[in-house]
Amino acid sequence: MPEPFSFMLSKTDGAARRGEIVTPHGRVQTPAFMPVGTQGTVKGLTPDIVRETGAEIVLGNTYHLMLRPGAERVAALGGLHQFMQWPLPILTDSGGFQVMSLSELRKLSEDGVTFRSHLDGAMVALSPERAVEIQALLGADIAMQLDECLRLPASLDEIKRAMELSLRWAERCKRAFESRAREGYALFGIVQGGDVMNLRETSARELSGMAFQGYAIGGLAVGEPQAVMLKIVEETAPMLPAQCPRYLMGVGTPHDMLEAVARGIDMFDCVLPTRNGRHGMAFTRFGPINLANARHAADPRPLDAESSHPAARTYSRAYLHHLTKAGEMLGAVLLSTVNLAYYQELMAGLRAAIAAGSFAAFRAETLARWDQGDIAPL
Amino acid sequence: MPEPFSFMLSKTDGAARRGEIVTPHGRVQTPAFMPVGTQGTVKGLTPDIVRETGAEIVLGNTYHLMLRPGAERVAALGGLHQFMQWPLPILTDSGGFQVMSLSELRKLSEDGVTFRSHLDGAMVALSPERAVEIQALLGADIAMQLDECLRLPASLDEIKRAMELSLRWAERCKRAFESRAREGYALFGIVQGGDVMNLRETSARELSGMAFQGYAIGGLAVGEPQAVMLKIVEETAPMLPAQCPRYLMGVGTPHDMLEAVARGIDMFDCVLPTRNGRHGMAFTRFGPINLANARHAADPRPLDAESSHPAARTYSRAYLHHLTKAGEMLGAVLLSTVNLAYYQELMAGLRAAIAAGSFAAFRAETLARWDQGDIAPL
DSSP states (O other): OOOOOEEEEEEEETTEEEEEEEETTEEEEESEEEEBOTTSSOTTOOHHHHHHTTOSOEEEEHHHHHHTTOHHHHHHTTOHHHHHTOOSOEEEEOSHHHHHHHOSSEEEOSSOEEEEOTTTOOEEEEOHHHHHHHHHHHTOSEEEOOOOOOOSSOOHHHHHHHHHHHHHHHHHHHHHHHHHOOTTOEEEEEEOOTTOHHHHHHHHHHHHHTOOSEEEEOSOSSSOOHHHHHHHHHHHGGGSOTTSOEEETTOOOHHHHHHHHTTTOOEEEESHHHHHHHTTEEEETTEEEETTSGGGTTOOOBSOTTOSSHHHHHSBHHHHHHHHHTTOHHHHHHHHHHHHHHHHHHHHHHHHHHHHTOHHHHHHHHHHHHHHOSOOOO | OOOOOEEEEEEEETTEEEEEEEETTEEEEESEEEEBOTTSSOTTOOHHHHHHTTOSOEEEEHHHHHHTTOHHHHHHTTOHHHHHTOOSOEEEEOSHHHHHHHOSSEEEOSSOEEEEOTTTOOEEEEOHHHHHHHHHHHTOSEEEOOOOOOOSSOOHHHHHHHHHHHHHHHHHHHHHHHHHOOTTOEEEEEEOOTTOHHHHHHHHHHHHHTOOSEEEEOSOSSSOOHHHHHHHHHHHGGGSOTTSOEEETTOOOHHHHHHHHHTTOOEEEESHHHHHHHTTEEEETTEEEETTSGGGTTOOOBSOTTOSSHHHHHSBHHHHHHHHHTTOHHHHHHHHHHHHHHHHHHHHHHHHHHHTTOHHHHHHHHHHHHHHOSOOOO
16 A cells, blocks of 8 residues: 655745655655646656656646547556656646647536547547546546636636636545545645635635645636736635645746745646747756857856756756757757756755745845846856 | 777678777777767767767767857867767768758869858858868867768769769878877778779778778768668778778668678768657667557557667557657657667677677578567557
């Protein structure tokens, strides 16, 4: 029998939290960043490379994997861990967000959502029960409830309707999940309610009453200003059970994460480090560096001589510029690696600072280093 | 001082040869396959991944690197080894082949070749002396003479003229190389003469008189039938000094290499393992496998459970099929890795067989396994 799912909060510093999640595939130190492995791969990177960045958990996508290769196929092949050769924990998104962002035609009902596959145009149905089943077939250590994500701006009525539907779906997901009785696996609820705080409050209170193993804040990072996002996080996080992990979905930049940790968030996922890496952008302790810029063409310096990751310490900016300009795949591979390593380094720094009770100083130093920017070009 | 360049022939079995090349950046066991790192990277693969396939030397391209980022730039950044973080030997092609295959407008004279860059349309000059200078700036352990490569078919007169010009350029390269007096570095001559054996013979004899450190057979693998290529190799190889390495440029498939080793070739380079890997094709002990084929979609077997490389032993064919169909970069990375590993495994098998005096048996077994093909689908 695997260990049961658990979350242990070891230290708080203001609202910032240091903890540990236990799952059937291992432990995750929080605050944690989860690299995104949408289609059963963190884009361009072998599992070894992902692990060497310090990642302890990755995210998979119900929406993509149900369409290709199919959840039953993945299950027959031994589950997602075996399929992608990732032995550590996996959290899977439920598909709610991708149904909104990727499928053109969708029909929503109380029962669930029917949508046109972006791959082959086939009509596909997804219900709360099926979302839970798919995530169980994939073997996700942490599954997410199906929710309805809205494109913003939306009317107050629409936001309220979607939040309430998501609550009813949360209950159905919970029931479906419990009927499977998979020891050690977890299901998280997702707080919705747009930018309307009393709706967020209702959502958080109702979900808390359902006793999920963890809680996500969804429907953010969809184009709203950072201040709006942080205000909602700041007010929503304290409404969630303190003894459970809190996951801010789809966020974000290093600055977003630093500020969200300051407001009590434990988990993040985001495509930025890999997507921007594929487009020549490096995240570093000195802020972002655009390697496509000609000023790097003759620069022998590494991205960060003091990085914990060899890729950031060894390759010259000139080489990374060359790979980027030449459209070489290795540029995407190395910058994705460097960026994931920086995200993990930031998380490790946050964890150490919270544990030491020096979060405020760490935050100030980190912000100052980003502001100061990259050291002057040669 | 680095060790001087040397080649030691330790065993022959028929025409097949087992040897070792010593260079300033390390030793290379022959027969050897050199992965192609055209633009300062083996496409998609980190240097660690390339080393883990068993590669002891990679190939770089004068033509590409002189245009971007520029030979002087690479030299200022510490040379190509430092630039691409590849600590082992590098052989650089001289650019003759790419001038023929990639640049649209080119003007040939006794002095050299002027061509239009395929990148920005600028006119660029390359002479024998400049080709040697560029390769020295790159820091190539083994440099190649500049030659004139013809598109075939060509008239006898044209083939003769190009072969003779290549001989005069060989002499000029040799002089330029010796004037640099770089201890331990090597320059190879290139036999030309198309499919005309008496021209190949003249070329081989004249080059041998110039005492290069090694000899390449060029102008093959440009679309001629395999039988023609092998006949030229079979007749040309014995004309070259037995105490020097023999390099068959741009070749080839596993079968091409097996047959060329049987005819006395020591070194190969080819884009096939990486290019075909990017297009869903795996080279294995059972012959090529096209992972895009739907018959692999549910196949849990690895490509080769007995491969010496973990990537061929661990990932299922179903997963590799999925990555290929989804156009995921990791598919290109893993199949390029698997293919380079198989090429190295084949070379290791050839070396062991020659050393043991069992080359004929190894050849027969290898051919039979390829012919037998992949084991039946599930």
